[in-house]
Amino acid sequence: MRPVRLALASALLGVLGLAACGQAQDSAPAPSSAPPAATASASGAFPVTVQAGNGAVTIAARPERIVSLSATATETLFAIGAGPQVVAVDERSNFPAEAPKTSLSGFKPNVEAIVEQRPDLVVITNDVGGIVAELGKVKVPVLVEPSAADFDDAYDQIADLGAATGNADKAREVADGMKRELDRLAAEAPKNKKLSFYHEVDTTPYSVTSSTFIGRVYGLFGLVNIADEAPDASGGYPKLSTEFIAKADPDLIFLATAKCCGQNRDTLAKRPGWSGLSAIKNDRVIGLDDDIASRWGPRVVDFAKTVGGAVREASG
Template sequence: MDLYRLAAIAALCVYAIALASPANAAAQMRIVSLAPSVTETLFALGAGPEVVGVSQYCDYPPQVRDLPRVGSFLTPNLEAIIALRPTLVVGLELSSDVREIRALNSMGYPVLLVSDDSVQQIETSIEKVGARIDRQDDAHRLVAQIQSQIAAIQERLANAKPLRALMLVGHQPVVAVGPGTYLDELMRIARAENIADAVGQQWPHLSMEFVIAMRPEVVLDGAMGTDQSSSSSFWEKYPTIPAVRDHRVYGYAEDPMLHAGPRVGQSLEIIARKIHPEAWDRETVGADK
């Protein structure tokens, strides 16, 4: 049976049940999230109990691990979403042309799409979600907290000299963080010059010849995770790279670093501490951890 026809039949069944049960109109919201950043935002705003389905990539906070999975923002499972009887589906703007999203809209399911490619977009998304689920005050407080975290780190790094840096998410192939991503923005806030910006792609595949020629002074390597020795054999082949020579190749955990959303301030601090550890070695601003 055609996907749209099947979905339409399911939608009619849900509608009929709703008409037969007036009490359902007063029930709490049933929210389906199609992206990790959206899920984290919903829980950060206190709407966790109203989340009934999440994307296959959602893993934070821990409570989401037991929730039904409904695909992802680019490959949503229409039947699974409809089966959860959502009163709101929240996804990313990137999926606005995905046919399943268009189908949900055409069948009358409320859909809210947000963006998370920059700090400003993350903050705007939090405000939009908060307004839609009637948690405006919580959204204002969360955005203010993020702005405070970022401002404190900017103040701490005010006199730091920018360093050439490279942030990788994988080795095979070598994939870097490039311009137009929130992580590239965090690197700039952390007083780093991202060598991958020269390529002009959001997630460029780099050759080691390029990396050697650009001479990064700091490398953040996601393939290493939190084990600093796990990729030593990879980097020891390139001793002329300043970051390798000076033992400034650092691993990082994917969580929270690769999760755009409410923990953006935490991710920024992780990056900043690795690029400019000296700013935390002195008691100039705030209290050290």
């Protein structure tokens, strides 16, 4: 696992995750880049040491009682075949439907509540409140898998979870499948236009630059991100003014505020100065699944398919 990225980005991602309006970066790297080095044998032999966000973590035996306090990790664990090993997930882990959802929180982890689940492995996005050390006192290994900065980070986390759970082969299969699909979608993207876009993270409105994981998904399709020119874009998640967006007049608007916040073309048209935006007049406002657009697991392919479809339609 690579080092944790900028604290500002991680903090904002946590806030947006709590709001359920989006979560989480240069042009996107080719998703077909070399796969991460294997951290365990294909046979899933234990003990195994995984290089996670909190350093080298040694897992003595195949875990059978995993607690996931990360919605992305939960999706990944089930995708790689570790679902039967998961005994509890946090309140934000709403996919897949069979995940054993509880009131546990990844943003405010409660050591006692976690220990009650008798875990032999805990997965979390950030070491909130020193949870790694607290669980270490009772000999529970913890993997910190932070918000991914790019595709390679996402693939690396899948490899981490595969190695840690004895599902290395399936993890490799999932990551390779993601790469192939992202390659295909990027190759099929129309190259005849340089379309601009605005991605709305919340109704404040915050957006994302091309340096973020979300921004890299759009980068696959050669889109021009209006947020890159924002005055405070250096943090990756600039707060844009309505005037800035109106002046940029993006060709496409993607809303990660559709499900959580009821935003759509009609609500945008009521915002001051927005009714004349090209994306609204041309019906190029695309509602996203807020959860898929805020996570960096296997369903990022679904996010990319939505973006690719919008680009093809707008380029036709």
